[in-house]
Every structure is written in C-alpha cells, then in structure tokens.
Amino acid sequence: MSVCLQTKDLVKRYRDGELDVEVLRGVNLTVETGEFVSIRGVSGAGKSTLLNLLGALDTPDSGDIIVDGMSIREYQRRGELHIYRNAKTGLIFQNHYLMPDFSVIENVMMPLLIRGENGKKARIAAQEMLERVGLAHRTTHFPEQISGGESQRVAVARAMVHKPPLILADEPTGNLDSKNRGRFIDLLARLQGDYQLTVIVVTHEDDLANAARTQYLMAEGSLVQTP
Amino acid sequence: MRKIQFFIAWRYLKGKGSALLSMNARLSFIGVFTGATLLVIVLSIFNGFQRQLKMSIFEFDPHIRLSKDSMDAVAIKDWKIWKKKLYDELSSEVETIEGIIQSPAILRRKSTIEHVFLRAIELPLQNNSYYTFPEHFPKIVEPQGMNALPKGNSCLIGAEMAVNLGLRVGDTIELVVPRGQFSLQLGVTPSLRPFTVAGFFKTGHYQYDSRVVLLALDQAQNLFAIGDSVQQLAVRVKDTNRLREVRQKFLVHWPYSVRTLEEEQRNFFAALRLEKTIMTTIVFLFIISAMVGIIVATYNVVRSHRRDIGILKALGMSDTGILLIFTMTGFIMGSLGAVTGILTGIFVSLKLESIIGFLESSINTIGAWYAQTFQEGGIWFKVQLIPRDVYYFDHLPIHIDPAFLHTVAAVAILLSGMASLIPAWKASQMEPVKIIRGGGD
Ligand SMILES: Nc1ncnc2c1ncn2[C@@H]1O[C@H](COP(=O)(O)OP(=O)(O)O)[C@@H](O)[C@H]1O
Numbered sequence: 156m157s158v159c160l161q162t163k164d165l166v167k168r169y170r171d172g173e174l175d176v177e178v179l180r181g182v183n184l185t186v187e188t189g190e191f192v193s194i195r196g197v198s199g200a201g202k203s204t205l206l207n208l209l210g211a212l213d214t215p216d217s218g219d220i221i222v223d224g225m226s227i228r229e230y231q232r233r234g235e236l237h238i239y240r241n242a243k244t245g246l247i248f249q250n251h252y253l254m255p256d257f258s259v260i261e262n263v264m265m266p267l268l269i270r271g272e273n274g275k276k277a278r279i280a281a282q283e284m285l286e287r288v289g290l291a292h293r294t295t296h297f298p299e300q301i302s303g304g305e306s307q308r309v310a311v312a313r314a315m316v317h318k319p320p321l322i323l324a325d326e327p328t329g330n331l332d333s334k335n336r337g338r339f340i341d342l343l344a345r346l347q348g349d350y351q352l353t354v355i356v357v358t359h360e361d362d363l364a365n366a367a368r369t370q371y372l373m374a375e376g377s378l379v380q381t382p
Numbered sequence: 383m384r385k386i387q388f389f390i391a392w393r394y395l396k397g398k399g400s401a402l403l404s405m406n407a408r409l410s411f412i413g414v415f416t417g418a419t420l421l422v423i424v425l426s427i428f429n430g431f432q433r434q435l436k437m438s439i440f441e442f443d444p445h446i447r448l449s450k451d452s453m454d455a456v457a458i459k460d461w462k463i464w465k466k467k468l469y470d471e472l473s474s475e476v477e478t479i480e481g482i483i484q485s486p487a488i489l490r491r492k493s494t495i496e497h498v499f500l501r502a503i504e505l506p507l508q509n510n511s512y513y514t515f516p517e518h519f520p521k522i523v524e525p526q527g528m529n530a531l532p533k534g535n536s537c538l539i540g541a542e543m544a545v546n547l548g549l550r551v552g553d554t555i556e557l558v559v560p561r562g563q564f565s566l567q568l569g570v571t572p573s574l575r576p577f578t579v580a581g582f583f584k585t586g587h588y589q590y591d592s593r594v595v596l597l598a599l600d601q602a603q604n605l606f607a608i609g610d611s612v613q614q615l616a617v618r619v620k621d622t623n624r625l626r627e628v629r630q631k632f633l634v635h636w637p638y639s640v641r642t643l644e645e646e647q648r649n650f651f652a653a654l655r656l657e658k659t660i661m662t663t664i665v666f667l668f669i670i671s672a673m674v675g676i677i678v679a680t681y682n683v684v685r686s687h688r689r690d691i692g693i694l695k696a697l698g699m700s701d702t703g704i705l706l707i708f709t710m711t712g713f714i715m716g717s718l719g720a721v722t723g724i725l726t727g728i729f730v731s732l733k734l735e736s737i738i739g740f741l742e743s744s745i746n747t748i749g750a751w752y753a754q755t756f757q758e759g760g761i762w763f764k765v766q767l768i769p770r771d772v773y774y775f776d777h778l779p780i781h782i783d784p785a786f787l788h789t790v791a792a793v794a795i796l797l798s799g800m801a802s803l804i805p806a807w808k809a810s811q812m813e814p815v816k817i818i819r820g821g822g823d
C-alpha cells in the first residue's frame with residue numbers, strides 16, 4: 156500500500172481581534188491509498204479548517220501537506236494551486252454548492268471541462284457517474300428542481316467524475332434528514348469500495364464516522380486515532 | 383481552457399431560462415445599445431451638417447483667388463495669358479482657373495435700393511448651341527432647365543433675394559457700379575444698366591443666396607466699362623485638403639496677392655473646427671458612459687455569482703480563468719450592444735426625416751385635439767421640430783461615415799472588454815475559503 160496523503164505538523168492560526176487563536180496545533184496525518192478515513196469532533200474543533208487546508212482552499216501557517224509525493228508548497232511556489240485542486244481533490248460540502256445556472260449534468264461535467272477535457276467526453280463521463288449515484292433521470296434538471304438528498308448525490312458525482320486521488324467531504328450529511336443520511340452513507344461507502352477511493356470525511360455525526368475503517372478524533376487542535 | 387470560460391460567461395448572460403438575456407445582461411446590453419444608437423444618429427447629423435456647410439462654401443467660392451493687389455482694385459488686363467501659363471505650370475493641382483469680377487454693387491428696383499455682390503464668371507460656354515455650366519455651378523431652382531441665362535442683359539439672383547425683394551423671373555432690375563474701375567476712388571462716375579432676372583439659384587448658404595447676383599463675365603465687363611480685363615483669377619483645386627501647399631506653389635508663379643478660401647473665411651472654418659471639437663467631446667462622453675454601464679453591469683454579474691466563483695475555484699479553475707469569464711461577459715455585451723446599436727443607428731439615421739415628420743404630425747394632431755377639447759376656442763400653432771427657414775436645409779443632411787462606424791464598433795468592443803476587467807479582476811482575487819465558509823451569498 157502506498158501513501159496517498161501525509162501532513163506534517165500542520166499549524167493554522169486565526170487572528171480574532173487582539174487574540175491569536177491556534178486552531179490546528181500540529182496535525183500529523185497519514186492516509187494510504189484506498190483508505191476511508193473519518194475525523195470526528197465537536198463544532199469548532201477545527202475540522203473544516205483542516206479540510207480546507209487539504210483541499211488547498213486555504214494555506215497553513217506552518218507545516219506541510221504532501222499528496223502523491225508532491226508538497227503543496229511546491230504547487231504554491233509554481234502558482235499551480237488550481238492544478239492541485241483540480242487534479243488531486245474532489246470536494247463535497249455540507250451545502251451541496253451546485254451552480255444554479257447549470258443543469259445537473261453540466262455541474263457534474265465542470266471539473267472535467269475546467270481541466271480542458273472536451274465536451275463530449277465530459278458528458279459521457281458525467282452521465283456514467285450520475286447513473287452510479289442513481290440520478291440518470293435527473294440530468295437535465297436544474298439544482299432548484301431537485302431535492303436536498305438528490306443535490307448531495309450530484310455533489311458526490313461531481314467530486315468523483317474526474318477520478319481524483321483524494322475525496323474530501325466536510326459534514327456531507329449535515330443538511331440531510333435521517334432517511335437521506337442513511338442512503339448517502341451507503342452510497343459513499345459503496346463508491347469508495349468500488350473505485351478503491353481515498354476518502355477523508357469530517358463530521359460530528361457518529362453513524363457517518365463509524366462507516367469509515369480508520370477513525371480519528373479531533374480535539375485540542377490535534378488528531379487522536381480512535382479504535 | 384477558453385471554451386469553458388465562454389460557456390460559463392454565455393450562460394451567465396443568457397440565464398438558464400428561456401428568456402433571451404438575463405436581467406443584468408439586458409441592462410448592460412441596453413446601455414451600450416442606446417449609447418451606440420444615439421452616437422451614430424448624432425454623429426450622422428453632425429457630419430451631415432458639416433459636410434453640407436463645407437460643400438456649399440467650397441462649391442460656390444473660388445478655392446484660391448489671385449489678384450494684383452490685396453484690395454482687388456487693380457484690373458488684370460493680360461488675364462488670358464496668365465490663365466494659360468498658370469494652368470500649364472500647375473495642372474497637377476488645379477482643376478480650373480477662371481477670370482472673375484467680384485464686387486459690391488447697388489441694386490435698384492423701382493423705389494427700392496439694396497446692396498448686393500456681383501459675381502461675374504466666364505459663363506456659360508456655348509457648345510453646340512447649348513450652354514454648358516461649370517461643374518460646380520449652384521443649383522438653378524427656377525426656371526427648370528438651364529437655357530435662361532445669357533440672352534442680352536440678363537442675370538441670375540439668389541433664391542432668397544428673390545423672396546426678400548419680391549422678384550420674379552423676367553423682372554427688370556438695375557445695377558449700379560463704378561465706371562472704369564473696381565474701386566471708389568475720387569472722381570468716380572457711376573455706371574448703371576438694366577438687367578433681366580433670368581432665374582434663381584441656390585447654394586445652400588443663406589448669405590450667398592440672399593446677396594449675390596450672378597452675371598456672365600462679358601456682361602459685367604460692359605457694365606464696368608473696363609474692356610477685356612478681370613479683377614481676379616479664381617482657382618479651383620483638385621484636393622481642397624491641400625489648399626496650403628497649392629498656395630505655396632502659386633506664390634512662386636504669381637508675384638502678387640494669393641488668398642485661399644480658408645484665409646478669407648477664417649471665422650467659418652474656425653466654427654467648423656469648434657464643432658469638430660464638440661463632436662469629439664460628445665463621442666468621448668458616450669464612450670465613458672457606456673464604459674461605466676459595463677463596469678456596473680459586470681460588477682452586478684460578479685456579485686450575483688460570488689458563490690459560483692468560490693465553487694469554480696474549489697474545482698480548480700485558475701484566477702486567470704475567472705478573470706476571463708467576467709471579461710467575456712462585458713466583451714460579449716459590448717459587442718452585441720455595439721453592433722446592434724450601430725445597425726439601429728444607421729437605420730434610424732436613414733429614416734430620420736420620416737421619423738421626425740411622423741413625430742411632428744403626431745404632436746400637431748394631439749395638440750390640435752387638445753386645444754379644441756380643453757381650451758375654449760383654442761387655436762393650436764403647428765410645431766415644426768426642425769424649422770426649415772432657420773436651419774436653411776431643404777432636407778436633413780445625413781452623412782454616415784463607414785470608416786468612423788468601424789472605429790466606433792472596434793473601440794466600443796475593446797473598451798467594454800477593458801471596462802469589465804476591473805470587476806473581473808476583483809472576482810479573480812476572491813478567496814474561495816471565505817466564500818465557502820460564508821455559505822454563499
Ligand atoms: N476566518 C476565521 N477567522 C477567525 N476565526 C476563524 C476563522 N475560521 C474559523 N475560525 C475559528 O476556528 C475555529 C475552528 O473552526 P472550524 O474549522 O470551522 O471548526 P469545525 O469545522 O470543526 O466546526 C472556530 O473557533 C472558528 O470560530
């Protein structure tokens with residue numbers, strides 16, 4: 156098994172008025188390819204902060220992130236953080252964050268189009284992915300025309316359509332009712348297994364956290380593995 | 383990389399519904415569209431007026447006058463020799479050289495006297511029993527045809543003078559000038575002769591049409607009793623933009639007084655230049671307002687798609703990509719607005735006369751109805767949107783300059799792209815983490 160992701164002493168501080176709040180106090184995490192990892196923690200523990208750093212939406216104050224053998228600082232130095240985001244990560248948020256002016260299939264095609272893939276190929280891949288999440292009949296609908304549970308499944312399709320090595324999910328079930336939450340967890344676990352995806356999911360919900368093989372608890376700005 | 387940005391920009395403008403354009407797009411489109419339309423109309427009229435004025439003066443007046451002294455008092459006796467010599471020397475620049483007499487005179491008609499300007503030209507040339515007029519001879523408005531002029535003592539008068547003095551074709555007037563000279567030196571005796579009004583002409587210049595009496599040169603020479611001499615040699619050049627250069631050449635060959643039309647009509651040309659400056663300012667203001675419109679509209683598009691910007695960045699679109707999307711929205715709007723606006727402007731310009739006529743008649747119809755209905759014994763005085771007698775045009779002069787329109791289109795499109803750069807750049811610098819944490823807008 157090869158290492159997909161490694162973080163080294165990640166530190167992130169926020170300035171809150173006069174006060175410096177150290178949210179991440181040296182996070183060390185190693186995730187192997189094909190591993191399904193969950194990170195649990197109370198609200199405000201710093202879970203989103205960590206995930207945003209892994210997704211290169213934000214930069215750490217110190218420490219390093221290495222994905223597939225390349226440091227995120229190297230991407231940054233070359234001005235290629237956007238390439239890291241597109242090529243290495245697939246993001247799922249609590250809020251589905253679909254683009255309202257685009258149809259379901261267009262939303263799913265987006266990561267491929269951004270990469271420069273041609274429209275036809277992107278459409279075929281998106282169609283296939285939508286079939287996998289059970290939404291083949293919703294492709295031409297717009298986000299406002301589908302339910303919350305369906306939206307979150309579209310977001311999953313979008314995060315996986317370009318086959319990134321790392322799937323990052325931030326409270327993906329936070330806005331779902333219990334029935335949809337169950338379906339979502341099943342779907343995520345099934346796709347993870349089928350594609351041998353590396354998934355990191357952060358949540359404060361036990362059922363989602365327990366679906367992962369490796370589980371961590373975030374407290375006091377660092378991670379502790381829980382059995 | 384480009385295709386996706388265009389796809390997104392177009393979707394933002396079009397909106398996802400069946401409407402032709404989204405609200406924002408419609409607003410900025412309308413801004414540029416109206417700007418371009420108005421610009422074309424205003425400039426077509428402006429250009430038309432300018433050309434008409436310039437043409438009326440360049441058509442009727444000699445472009446360069448040669449005389450023996452700057453007061454035009456000395457007669458040129460050997461003018462035919464000079465004429466041939468100068469023409470041979472400068473035929474590349476010169477269209478025609480003619481001997482003319484131009485002098486103030488007194489016009490008497492029964493008990494009325496009026497001061498007028500005589501212009502006597504070599505006219506017309508008899509050719510197979512038809513009289514052919516020089517190319518730039520002013521339009522004869524009455525009688526129809528051109529067979530009136532040189533039977534005996536006859537003259538042409540300006541159409542406005544005919545109206546002012548109540549003269550008709552066939553009437554007799556008397557012209558009084560100094561005898562034997564072109565000036566009023568001491569001991570001058572007057573020379574008086576009757577002339578028949580053979581017709582009315584129109585130059586389009588009120589001053590000329592109300593003051594000038596046209597004579598054939600030989601008639602004028604008889605009137606002045608001056609033999610076969612002229613007062614000036616009148617030159618028409620091939621290219622009126624080269625007046626100054628041609629003047630230099632004449633100075634070499636004609637050792638006396640050389641005056642160009644621009645020197646003589648200094649005020650007129652200064653006025654034309656001032657109008658050009660005003661016109662340029664108007665164009666500039668139009669472009670500024672269109673740019674402001676594009677900036678505001680693009681800013682709105684950016685603001686209403688703040689969340690999309692965060693998402694696109696999280697999915698891996700570069701800052702340049704975001705910049706491109708929102709520059710393109712401005713660019714597309716600018717191009718669409720400019721092109722359709724210019725086309726509409728051309729259409730309206732061409733139809734302007736009928737549009738104004740329609741407006742006039744609508745206003746007058748409504749006005750007359752209003753006056754009759756609501757005012758006791760009300761009388762409606764007809765409105766003329768463009769009073770013909772004030773502006774002195776028999777039709778609205780419209781001139782559409784294709785080269786200029788190309789420039790307007792190119793500049794509008796370029797500037798709309800540039801204008802949207804500012805908000806687009808702001809969009810490209812937004813931090814995705816803030817947008818995503820903020821939960822969107
Ligand atoms: N931009 C910011 N400025 C200041 N404080 C912040 C900022 N972002 C997050 N925080 C703080 O960092 C802490 C961790 O936040 P977050 O990572 O969102 O926690 P979680 O996702 O575990 O609920 C919180 O106390 C939050 O208030």
Ligand SMILES: [Mg+2]
Nearest residue numbers: 202203204326
């Ligand atoms: Mg959070």
